Each structure stands twice: as C-alpha cells, then as structure tokens.
Amino acid sequence: MAGRVAKLPPRPTAFRNARLIDPASGLDAVGGLLVVDGLIADVGPAIGRDGLAESFEIVECGGHCLAPGLVDMRVQLREPGEEHKETIASASLAAAAGGVTSMVALPNTTPVVDDMAGLEFIARRAREAKGTKIYSYGAVTRGLAGKDLAELGLLAESGAVAFTDGLAAIADARVMRRALSYGSTYGLLIVQHPEEPQLADGGAMNSGELATRLGLAGIPRAAEVMMIERDLHLVAMTGARYHVAHISTAAAIDAIRAAKERGLKVTCDTAPPYFTLNETEVGDYRTFAKLSPPLRAEADRAAVAAAVADGTIDCIASDHAPHDQESKRVPFALAAPGIVGLETLLPLSLGLFHNGQIGLLELFKRLARSPADILALPQGRFGRGAPADLVLFDLERAGRIEVDRFRSKSKNSPYDGRPVQGRVLRTVVDGRTVFEAEP
Amino acid sequence: MSPTPSSPAPLLYRHRHLLGIEGLTRPEIGSLLDLSESYIEPIRSKTKSALLVGRTVINLFFENSTRTRTSFELAAKRLGADVINMQVQASSIKKGETLLDTAMTLNAMHPDVLVVRHPDSGAVNLLSQKVDGAVINAGDGSHEHPTQALLDAVTIRRRRGRLEGQLVAICGDVLHSRVARSNIHLLTTMGARVRVIAPPTLLPAAIERLGVEAFTDMRKGLKDCDIVMMLRLQSERMHGSHVPSTREYFHFFGLDYGKLDAAKPDALIMHPGPMNRGVEIDSEVADDIDRSAIREQVEMGVAVRMACLDVLTRPLRSNAEA
Numbered sequence: 195m196a197g198r199v200a201k202l203p204p205r206p207t208a209f210r211n212a213r214l215i216d217p218a219s220g221l222d223a224v225g226g227l228l229v230v231d232g233l234i235a236d237v238g239p240a241i242g243r244d245g246l247a248e249s250f251e252i253v254e255c256g257g258h259c260l261a262p263g264l265v266d267m268r269v270q271l272r273e274p275g276e277e278h279k280e281t282i283a284s285a286s287l288a289a290a291a292g293g294v295t296s297m298v299a300l301p302n303t304t305p306v307v308d309d310m311a312g313l314e315f316i317a318r319r320a321r322e323a324k325g326t327k328i329y330s331y332g333a334v335t336r337g338l339a340g341k342d343l344a345e346l347g348l349l350a351e352s353g354a355v356a357f358t359d360g361l362a363a364i365a366d367a368r369v370m371r372r373a374l375s376y377g378s379t380y381g382l383l384i385v386q387h388p389e390e391p392q393l394a395d396g397g398a399m400n401s402g403e404l405a406t407r408l409g410l411a412g413i414p415r416a417a418e419v420m421m422i423e424r425d426l427h428l429v430a431m432t433g434a435r436y437h438v439a440h441i442s443t444a445a446a447i448d449a450i451r452a453a454k455e456r457g458l459k460v461t462c463d464t465a466p467p468y469f470t471l472n473e474t475e476v477g478d479y480r481t482f483a484k485l486s487p488p489l490r491a492e493a494d495r496a497a498v499a500a501a502v503a504d505g506t507i508d509c510i511a512s513d514h515a516p517h518d519q520e521s522k523r524v525p526f527a528l529a530a531p532g533i534v535g536l537e538t539l540l541p542l543s544l545g546l547f548h549n550g551q552i553g554l555l556e557l558f559k560r561l562a563r564s565p566a567d568i569l570a571l572p573q574g575r576f577g578r579g580a581p582a583d584l585v586l587f588d589l590e591r592a593g594r595i596e597v598d599r600f601r602s603k604s605k606n607s608p609y610d611g612r613p614v615q616g617r618v619l620r621t622v623v624d625g626r627t628v629f630e631a632e633p
Numbered sequence: 634m635s636p637t638p639s640s641p642a643p644l645l646y647r648h649r650h651l652l653g654i655e656g657l658t659r660p661e662i663g664s665l666l667d668l669s670e671s672y673i674e675p676i677r678s679k680t681k682s683a684l685l686v687g688r689t690v691i692n693l694f695f696e697n698s699t700r701t702r703t704s705f706e707l708a709a710k711r712l713g714a715d716v717i718n719m720q721v722q723a724s725s726i727k728k729g730e731t732l733l734d735t736a737m738t739l740n741a742m743h744p745d746v747l748v749v750r751h752p753d754s755g756a757v758n759l760l761s762q763k764v765d766g767a768v769i770n771a772g773d774g775s776h777e778h779p780t781q782a783l784l785d786a787v788t789i790r791r792r793r794g795r796l797e798g799q800l801v802a803i804c805g806d807v808l809h810s811r812v813a814r815s816n817i818h819l820l821t822t823m824g825a826r827v828r829v830i831a832p833p834t835l836l837p838a839a840i841e842r843l844g845v846e847a848f849t850d851m852r853k854g855l856k857d858c859d860i861v862m863m864l865r866l867q868s869e870r871m872h873g874s875h876v877p878s879t880r881e882y883f884h885f886f887g888l889d890y891g892k893l894d895a896a897k898p899d900a901l902i903m904h905p906g907p908m909n910r911g912v913e914i915d916s917e918v919a920d921d922i923d924r925s926a927i928r929e930q931v932e933m934g935v936a937v938r939m940a941c942l943d944v945l946t947r948p949l950r951s952n953a954e955a
Contacts, residue, residue: 406837407655409754409776409811414838479755525753527774562803 204625205251206230208241212255212586216262217559218575224295227260229582237576244314255586258619259528261558261575263295263583264539267463268439269512270360270532271328274315275304280516280603282316285536286325287601288631292537293585293618294512296327296566301338302360308333308344310352317353325628326621327583329355329569334373334384338362343373348379357568358385358439360477361486361531363421365391370425372435383568385437386425388446389487393417398527400473400488408479410526413488419445426453429460437568438462440513442487444497451506461568462506465513465535467608469499475608481522482608483515488531502560502620503552509565512539516604534602538595538609539586544616547589554589584622591617646682646944650761650768653777654818656909662786664821665940669787672936672943690744690944692718693735694749694771699773700906700931701780705748708938714745723728732756733763742763745946749773754811767945769938774810780941781905782815786823786928786935789860791933792901797824801895802855803845804830805864805886805913808837810874812905813864817843830854832886834875851886855895862889863904879912887916893924901926 195418207229214225214237227234228250246252266289272280289297299316301307307316332354333344344511346357357377364386377384379421387545394413399405401412411603422438426449429436441447441464453460472495475483483489501507515532522529543561548554552560566574573583599611619631647655647666654662675682690709692702702718709716721735732751739747740763748767749757761768772778790796797799801820807813814848818825821844829840831849840847848854855861864927866882876882893900902918904923909914 401838402841403839406839406843407814407815409774410773412838479758520731523759524731525751525756525759525774527753527755 200625204232205624206235206249207252207253208242208246209253209255209260209586210246210577211257212260212313212577213257214238215554215558216522216576217555217563218577220555220569221576222256222404222555224550227364227576227584229622229625232582232626234576234580234582236578236579253586253620258586259554259589260584260586262291262529263563263621263623264561264577264586265569265574266294266297266512266514266536266539267509267565267569268465269297269299269301269514269536270302270516271316272516273303278427278603280517281530282319282328283323284603285514286603288534289326290621291601291618292512292564293587294536294622295583295585295622295623296571298329298331298569299335300358300360301331304414306333306338307331307416308336308338310348311581313349313354314353324359326623329353329571331356331360331385332359334359334364335369338538340364340366340369343369343376346377348374348384350380350382354573355382355571356385356437359387361387363389363391365388367424367428369439374428374432374436378432378434383435383437385439385515386421387512388418388421388438388441388510389413390417390421392422394603398484398488402473403489404473404476408526415443415445415490415494418443418487419449422446422449426458426460429453429458431538433459435490437457437479438485440465441498441501441507442468442490442510443494445500447497447506453503455500461508461564463509463511463565464498464507465511466539467513467533469502470542470545471494471495471608476526480608481524481526482533482606483532484526484529486531497548498553502546503526503556505556508560508568510539510543510560511565512536512610513607514602516602517606518604522606533607534600534604537600540585541595541614541616542609544589545614548615582622582625584618585618586620588617588619590615598617634765635674649945650770651779651941652758652761652768652770653853654778654779654782654815654822657818659822662783662822665783665937665944666790666888668784668940668944669933669937672790672939672945673933675698675757676876676932676935681711681713683713683744685709685712685944689716689743690714690716690748690942691739691742692716692771693717693721693739693750694781695721695732695749695756696772698750698771700892702894704892704931704934705769705938708935709941711935712939714941714942724821727909730915732760736763740766746948751829760774761900766771769809769814769941769945772811774811775814777815779815781812782819783941784930784937785816785862785903785905786819787933787937788903788930789901791929792926793859793938799825799826799859800828800857801860801862802828802830802858803862804854804862804884804888806835807840807864808835809867810864812894816862818844821845828854828858830886831944832876833910852894852895855892858900860901860903861888861893861896865907866909866912867948879909885914887911887915888918890918893918901931903927905930906950
C-alpha cells in the first residue's frame with residue numbers, strides 16, 4: 195500500500211518567507227515560491243504575504259536563501275565498474291546533501307559510456323535512486339581511446355547532453371577537428387580536458403620549485419593553454435560549440451577571454467580546488483592534494499577566482515572524483531588524481547561571496563543557470579513552468595567541513611576541518627524534498 | 634655488556650627518523666658529521682662495537698642496490714645489530730601487496746630500524762608514518778638520499794678541513810638525482826656555495842630557488858671550483874630521451890682532464906657511484922688517485938651509516954637503561 199501512496203503526485207508546496215535568488219531574472223528579494231506538480235507555478239515577493247490556500251504544504255524558510263538547485267556539470271559516478279568507490283545511489287545522496295539537483299556524469303566508467311546501452315543503464319539506475327537528476331556525457335571516441343569517433347548523433351538522441359573523453363584529452367588534432375566538425379551538424383557540445391598529454395606525461399604535480407624539492411616530475415602550466423589554443427583554431431575552422439573543463443591557469447583564462455571576445459562559441463568551468471587551494475597544499479606528499487590538472491601556483495589560483503567573478507569562467511563544477519584509500523595511500527606519483535566534491539561545492543563556492551569577490555546572483559549563475567544553459571537544460575532558473583529544483587540554504591551558518599559526515603562512499607578530500615560559511619538546509623528535486631538537514 | 638656512549642659530543646639530532654636533509658639545521662648536520670668522523674677509527678682498526686646488540690635492522694630495498702645496501706649492512710653489523718636484508722621487486726608490489734601492507738607486516742616483527750629505498754619520491758615518508766621503529770631513507774625516487782650527502786660532506790670536510798666557503802659543482806643528471814637534492818640542501822645549509830651544471834633537459838624547474846647557481850656549460854660552471862661532484866646519468870628514470878646520445882653527453886658534460894682544467898688545480902673529484910665510465914666521467918679521471926675521492930666516499934659511507942644507526946637508536950637505548 196505504501197508504494198501506491200508514494201506514486202501519488204506530491205502535494206502542492208509553498209515556500210514562504212525565503213530570500214529568493216534567481217540568477218535568470220536577477221531577483222534577489224524576500225518572498226515565496228509555489229510548486230505544483232513538480233514545477234514552479236509562481237514566484238515573487240508577493241507570494242505568501244497574504245496567506246496561502248489550504249491545499250498547499252507550507253515550508254517556512256525563515257528568511258534563508260532559496261535558489262535554483264546546483265547543476266554540476268562534471269561528476270564521476272564510478273558505477274558501473276567501481277562500485278566500491280561510489281555508486282549512483284551514494285552519489286545521489288551526496289549530491290542532494292550538497293544542494294546539487296542535477297549532475298552530469300563523465301563517461302569514464304567500466305565499461306565506458308560510448309554506446310546507448312551505457313546511457314540507458316545510468317538513466318535506469320538514476321530513476322531508481324530517486325534523488326538528484328543524473329545526466330550523462332557520451333564519449334567522444336570509442337573506449338576513450340582518442341582514435342575513432344563514437345556514435346555521437348545516436349548517443350545524443352539517446353540522451354547524452356554533451357561529449358567528452360573525461361580525464362583524457364582529445365589529443366589528436368585530426369580526431370578533435372572531426373569531432374568538432376561532425377558535432378557541429380547536430381549542435382553538439384564537445385568538452386575538453388585541457389592538457390597536452392605528451393608534455394604532461396609522467397607528471398604528478400605543478401612544475402616548479404615545490405615539485406623540484408619533492409623530486410616529483412612536474413606538469414608545466416603551458417600544457418593547459420597550448421591544448422586550448424590548438425582547439426580554438428579548430429573551433430574557428432568548424433564553428434563548433436566547445437567547452438573547456440576545470441581551468442587551472444591564468445594563461446588559459448586569457449586565451450578563453452580572447453576567444454570569447456572574438457565571438458567563438460566557447461565556454462569553460464573550473465572546480466573549487468582551483469580557486470581555494472594552490473600547489474603548496476601538496477606539502478609533504480599529501481595525495482589528497484593530487485588533482486588533474488594539478489593545483490597550481492598562487493597567482494593562478496587568484497586568476498581563477500577573479501575569472502569566476504568576472505564571468506570569463508562560466509561555471510563552477512564539483513569535479514567529483516571518488517577514490518578509495520588504496521588509490522590514495524600510495525606514493526604520490528602512483529596515487530589516483532582527484533577529490534570528492536559534491537558535498538563541498540556550495541560551501542567552498544560561497545567562500546567567494548563571503549570574501550566579497552562575487553555577488554550571490556552571479557555566483558548562482560556559475561553554479562546553476564550557466565551550466566544548465568550550456569547543456570540546454572530547462573532548470574537552473576525560477577521561471578514559471580521550470581522544474582522545481584531548489585536549494586534552501588543558510589548563507590551565514592559557520593561550521594567546518596567534516597569528511598566523516600560525507601554521504602559519498604569515498605572520503606578523499608583535502609578540506610577536512612576547513613572552516614566554511616553556509617549550510618544546505620533542504621534540497622528539492624521536481625518538487626520532492628530529497629534532502630533535509632538535521633535541525 | 635653495557636655499551637659506553639660512542640661519542641662525548643652532545644646529541645643535537647633529535648628526530649625520530651632520517652628522511653631527508655631538507656629542514657635540518659646546521660648544528661644538527663654538524664653533530665651527525667662529528668659523530669660520523671668518530672666512527673672512522675673503529676672501522677679502520679676493525680673494532681666491533683656492542684652498541685646495538687639485540688637490536689634488529691631491516692634493510693628494505695624496493696630498488697636494486699648493492700653498494701648502499703652493503704654499506705648499511707656492514708654498518709649495522711659493526712655495531713652488533715642483527716641485520717635482515719629484504720629485496721622487494723617492484724613487480725611484486727604491483728601484484729597487489731602495497732607498500733603499506735609490506736610496512737605493516739615488517740612492523741609486526743618489531744624492527745628497531747628500517748632502512749628503506751624506494752623508486753618513488755615520498756614513499757619512505759609515507760612508510761615512516763605507519764611504523765614504530767626509526768626509519769632511514771636510503772634513497773626515495775628523485776627526492777632525497779641523506780646518508781649520501783652526509784658521507785660526501787664528511788669526505789669534503791676531511792680533505793678540506795671545512796665545508797663553509799667551498800665552491801662545489803654538482804654536474805650531470807640533476808633532474809633525476811636524489812643525491813643532488815640532498816647535497817644541495819646540506820651544502821647550502823653548511824655555508825658552501827653550490828653550482829649545478831647540466832644540459833637544460835636535465836635541470837629541474839626553478840632549481841635556483843634551492844639556493845644554487847645553474848650552468849649549462851661545463852667549463853664555465855667548473856671555473857674555480859674546489860669540489861667537482863659528478864652524478865650518474867639515470868637512464869632508468871627517464872621518460873623518453875633527455876640527451877641525444879651518451880657520446881654527445883660525454884663530449885659536452887663528461888668530466889675529462891680538458892674540462893677539469895677550469896676548476897682549481899687541486900679540485901677534488903667525487904661520484905656517488907656506480908659510475909658510467911665514458912658517459913659522465915672519463916676513466917682516467919675517475920681513477921686518478923691524486924684527484925679522486927671516490928674510494929674514500931665509500932669508506933665514509935660506512936662511518937656515516939654507523940653514526941645514523943647510533944643516533945636514531947639512542948632513545949630506545951636510554952629507555953632500555955631506565
């Protein structure tokens with residue numbers, strides 16, 4: 195019987211007395227938001243002021259911020275293939291706890307998502323998890339091997355929202371040209387991991403004094419910008435849509451800024467480590483600070499933060515990369531790169547707001563509206579008829595990041611104990627509450 | 634049977650492990666060098682000490698080594714310790730047992746000292762966090778090889794009387810060399826001036842930030858040097874080719890009498906071994922008994938390792954006495 199009850203559509207819900215943050219309309223005011231049948235029915239300062247119909251379930255927001263849920267465009271799910279690190283179910287819980295209502299999974303699972311069956315598997319498991327919405331990238335090349343194009347058109351018809359080879363750069367210029375050219379026919383978005391692989395080969399951290407002291411092979415910063423600049427020539431040739439993932443260097447930002455000024459269809463994202471940490475975090479071989487691309491110099495970190503603020507960097511993604519202890523408790527050069535990020539994305543990003551570097555509306559453009567726009571998803575905004583994907587959060591609440599409380603199966607984060615300001619109170623997907631903080 | 638303290642010098646080195654030279658102070662290094670020198674006479678007179686009787690030293694080598702392992706083994710035996718040598722092939726690590734599994738297994742055998750060599754930078758630091766005994770880094774990747782730097786320093790000090798003010802050239806494959814890094818830290822801390830000389834492809838990024846002057850021309854770099862330290866060309870650590878050929882490398886960077894002329898007339902030649910004759914050093918130069926300190930380096934190696942074993946087991950021994 196319980197199952198039948200659950201299938202009923204949720205009651206209409208009214209969020210009352212919230213600080214409404216809508217990056218699409220520029221709304222930042224106290225008011226209310228109505229949800230009917232999983233969609234936003236109305237929003238604005240007047241709602242809830244003069245009472246509400248009895249049919250509504252009331253959520254009293256206590257003046258806290260209500261914003262579009264985060265759209266995280268770069269997540270590794272590990273399912274299928276490495277379920278001991280993360281599953282679609284555990285990632286959904288982690289995302290919900292982090293205020294992420296949509297996430298896009300990289301295709302670097304085992305097997306690789308380079309055919310329709312892979313997409314369908316993830317879609318089915320995501321429906322079963324009943325939490326955060328999960329979208330998939332399709333592979334650009336079969337097996338992520340960088341040689342032969344995957345069935346981009348068919349994958350797109352089956353639901354792939356964009357295409358990438360995940361952690362691997364599409365290194366071969368001819369393959370990249372073909373991917374961009376072919377993809378442009380269908381308006382497909384190609385997402386690049388910007389790193390010249392030969393130049394980065396064997397490298398474990400940013401090239402420089404610290405790598406030299408630690409005796410670790412370095413990855414020069416130029417490896418990033420040179421791949422982007424090559425691609426920009428191909429983008430200009432093909433007129434394709436091109437997105438650069440996890441930007442980490444000042445030079446790459448300059449290249450993207452110039453390309454945007456030239457009118458190319460170029461966008462990019464970064465992840466919180468690249469504006470909150472620098473290479474010194476590696477310290478005494480801390481493998482939790484090993485990322486790809488690597489943490490860079492302080493000047494790069496500052497440039498990334500500034501580019502998030504001025505909009506050259508369009509989106510902030512978590513770059514969620516779950517790893518078990520065996521992948522990290524090894525010598526630095528052998529350790530797997532990446533950190534879990536779903537549950538720290540919002541508080542770390544809010545750091546930019548609390549530092550005075552960015553306004554809340556702009557920040558939610560990076561976190562929700564722009565990624566949704568780039569991926570042509572209807573969420574990330576408060577429009578009437580948009581999906582009711584929401585995050586309610588306490589902007590000021592101070593606390594510390596505690597990895598032991600992460601819902602993610604993996605705890606590989608360098609942020610344990612870091613003081614942060616901002617806490618998710620409730621996460622709503624299609625009008626259903628998928629996470630509610632303990633009082 | 635109660636052993637007498639081997640040196641009256643005050644103990645200044647108070648760390649639990651010896652993982653690297655970086656971060657050590659001048660007095661700490663000085664006291665290690667003093668203690669090392671005090672072990673030279675017992676080695677030469679073949680006097681065996683009972684300092685470490687009943688103590689266990691495990692030489693855990695994840696990389697092939699004959700020289701360093703033998704030197705540590707001899708040092709430990711001269712002090713009366715029980716020594717176990719474990720040569721672990723990197724391949725068996727890949728078979729599943731991780732570095733830390735190996736560390737835990739050995740730790741359960743309660744060794745007093747673990748002497749560890751590993752092909753990856755930082756591996757010895759990682760291992761030291763998981764074991765109860767003292768750990769001596771016998772070389773980790775391209776990071777550090779502290780006992781080599783100490784033995785080089787003892788050698789220089791005995792030949793030249795002091796380290797301060799010496800002009801030392803470290804030549805060759807600096808990029809991959811843990812010996813170079815440990816020597817740079819030690820020599821700059823002790824007040825020597827250090828140059829590194831190598832083709833740009835074998836110089837690490839920002840090396841001058843370690844307090845050295847970088848040269849890419851042997852004759853210019855060697856000019857007026859007191860000490861010439863040659864490094865082994867480490868082809869096994871190279872990703873791809875860093876120099877066009879060993880012939881070309883020898884032509885421009887191999888130490889021969891022609892290039893040595895630029896250094897001071899009595900400049901001392903050193904090499905950590907094993908040498909690639911005809912690659913980084915001319916055979917005649919290497920064997921020149923008037924100029925080369927290479928054999929003495931090996932001898933000092935045993936003394937330095939005895940001193941390190943002595944120092945790191947002092948807390949244990951004082952606990953045992955109490």
